[in-house]
Amino acid sequence: MTPQIRHHIIHAGWLAAALAVLGGVFALYVHPDFLVTLVDQIWSCF
Template sequence: MRHHIVHAGWLTAALAVLGGVFALYVHPDFLVTLVDQIWSCF
């Protein structure tokens, strides 16, 4: 039973990451702003 819960947790985490990547591709201006902010630190 515990194996199924752990497997479901990893599956949920993977789907959340894929959803986040898809959201970034839908709004590329957000990604450009984020990269500009990170680049300004250097």
């Protein structure tokens, strides 16, 4: 594998990770009640 191909594969991996994070944030905005429930459960530990 040439260094250039490896470089492109690494960038594609970072792009896929960034898109997954953005998709997760979008999903939380679509279902805000899930985020409120999650925060309430975390806050109840304190």
